[in-house]
Amino acid sequence: MIMTETSRNSAHEGGQAGRIGIGLELDATHLKILEVLRENGRISVAALAERVGISRANAYTRFEALRADGAIKRFTAEIDHVRAGLGITALIFVTVRQQMWRQFRAQLAQMPEVEYCAITTGQHDAMIQVRMTDVAAVHTMVTERLANIPAVKATETVFILDEVLKRPYVLPSDRNPAWSTRRPAPDPAGGEVPLGKMRFVGAAEGRAQLQRDL
Amino acid sequence: MIMTETSRNSAHEGGQAGRIGIGLELDATHLKILEVLRENGRISVAALAERVGISRANAYTRFEALRADGAIKRFTAEIDHVRAGLGITALIFVTVRQQMWRQFRAQLAQMPEVEYCAITTGQHDAMIQVRMTDVAAVHTMVTERLANIPAVKATETVFILDEVLKRPYVLPSDRNPAWSTRRPAPDPAGGEVPLGKMRFVGAAEGRAQLQRDL
DNA sequence: GTTGAAATTAGTACGAA
DNA sequence: TTCGTACTAATTTCAAC
Numbered sequence: 001m002i003m004t005e006t007s008r009n010s011a012h013e014g015g016q017a018g019r020i021g022i023g024l025e026l027d028a029t030h031l032k033i034l035e036v037l038r039e040n041g042r043i044s045v046a047a048l049a050e051r052v053g054i055s056r057a058n059a060y061t062r063f064e065a066l067r068a069d070g071a072i073k074r075f076t077a078e079i080d081h082v083r084a085g086l087g088i089t090a091l092i093f094v095t096v097r098q099q100m101w102r103q104f105r106a107q108l109a110q111m112p113e114v115e116y117c118a119i120t121t122g123q124h125d126a127m128i129q130v131r132m133t134d135v136a137a138v139h140t141m142v143t144e145r146l147a148n149i150p151a152v153k154a155t156e157t158v159f160i161l162d163e164v165l166k167r168p169y170v171l172p173s174d175r176n177p178a179w180s181t182r183r184p185a186p187d188p189a190g191g192e193v194p195l196g197k198m199r200f201v202g203a204a205e206g207r208a209q210l211q212r213d214l
Numbered sequence: 215m216i217m218t219e220t221s222r223n224s225a226h227e228g229g230q231a232g233r234i235g236i237g238l239e240l241d242a243t244h245l246k247i248l249e250v251l252r253e254n255g256r257i258s259v260a261a262l263a264e265r266v267g268i269s270r271a272n273a274y275t276r277f278e279a280l281r282a283d284g285a286i287k288r289f290t291a292e293i294d295h296v297r298a299g300l301g302i303t304a305l306i307f308v309t310v311r312q313q314m315w316r317q318f319r320a321q322l323a324q325m326p327e328v329e330y331c332a333i334t335t336g337q338h339d340a341m342i343q344v345r346m347t348d349v350a351a352v353h354t355m356v357t358e359r360l361a362n363i364p365a366v367k368a369t370e371t372v373f374i375l376d377e378v379l380k381r382p383y384v385l386p387s388d389r390n391p392a393w394s395t396r397r398p399a400p401d402p403a404g405g406e407v408p409l410g411k412m413r414f415v416g417a418a419e420g421r422a423q424l425q426r427d428l
Numbered sequence: 429g430t431t432g433a434a435a436t437t438a439g440t441a442c443g444a445a
Numbered sequence: 446t447t448c449g450t451a452c453t454a455a456t457t458t459c460a461a462c
Contacts, residue, residue: 034298042256072292081383084248091332133386161334161335167330169329171300270449271447
């Protein structure tokens with residue numbers, strides 16, 4: 001379980017945008033490795049090899065390849081927030097002023113209590129999840145810190161009463177065990193997406209080129 | 215959302231509710247350990263000891279204590295969903311029919327594509343996050359799987375365009391470096407929570423004692 | 429891609445401060 | 446409690462197949 005402290009931090013924080021080309025072709029064995037690693041991030045490569053059913057050398061090669069390729073972004077410990085003193089979790093839906101996304105992002109980076117932030121379609125522009133010591137702290141954060149960011153036009157806050165489930169990571173093999181040969185599912189070019197009965201809340205005005213602007 | 219089913223899903227997956235008593239008193243050193251571990255879950259205990267500035271033996275003791283106590287819930291690998299073939303992420307806000315939470319939970323457990331589910335205050339009752347291969351799959355999931363659950367009264371779906379940030383885990387020390395001596399922030403008993411300017415979307419009817427009932 | 433052996437490292441068990 | 450050290454067990458690396 002050696003951990004070369006050096007390196008590995010290269011990957012940007014949560015950047016799903018950017019980096020289109022696939023470097024590594026993931027086969028069934030790779031997915032199996034990811035499956036084991038997502039439930040036990042501290043397993044030794046030797047034990048991993050045994051569980052996956054490959055040789056140690058092979059496991060080392062694939063393990064390293066997955067890290068180098070970025071398929072594994074990092075290893076982390078899941079902390080009990082309540083035990084750590086942050087018992088209150090809230091979701092804040094933010095409406096962002098057009099063309100101020102850059103500033104919004106910059107401000108977010110300054111807020112360590114923000115655990116997650118995603119840009120969404122729908123009525124609001126972004127959803128952020130925060131962990132705080134108490135409800136009052138959420139209030140302070142929303143009214144005094146978020147509201148003071150010019151990029152923030154409006155917010156809407158809800159509290160999380162219980163986290164029913166949190167899976168370490170969802171993999172395609174969960175759904176379709178015979179996924180091995182399939183490619184990452186390219187959207188049919190120019191095809192109409194069937195949004196039939198699903199109530200789809202469309203993006204707010206002027207958000208077309210949002211991703212590029214960030 | 216009355217919960218007469220005296221369920222008590224006991225060891226539920228993301229149970230923030232339940233378990234009030236603190237078993238371990240976390241000091242500054244414990245938090246420092248958590249801080250290192252959340253960024254590098256695979257670091258060796260020896261290296262951890264060095265980074266935190268304690269002896270190896272001490273590091274082993276504390277490390278084990280944190281795991282046993284549940285402050286560290288598990289170690290996991292963060293996977294790049296796009297690379298793994300699940301490039302589409304969506305949030306589905308669900309309105310749940312009263313007294314059918316148990317069924318709702320049971321159904322969720324059957325859906326491997328669900329990465330996260332939280333019960334919330336506000337207009338909807340729960341938010342679930344799913345990872346899928348394409349938009350059509352989200353559509354199918356919402357209209358054919360979720361809609362067929364009797365417990366689900368209504369849904370509202372938004373897509374995630376970009377995940378701006380995802381912190382491994384937020385800790386109180388991020389905010390207040392001198393947190394060491396503070397206790398986990400008990401809410402002032404009976405005190406009114408100031409929800410002043412914050413737009414607080416209240417819980418739907420009859421959700422007062424939801425936490426206890428789940 | 430696999431096996432097996434050497435070198436290194438991790439995990440454990442002690443006594444001492 | 447924490448530290449330092451010695452001991453044992455395990456892992457990683459590297460070789461040849």
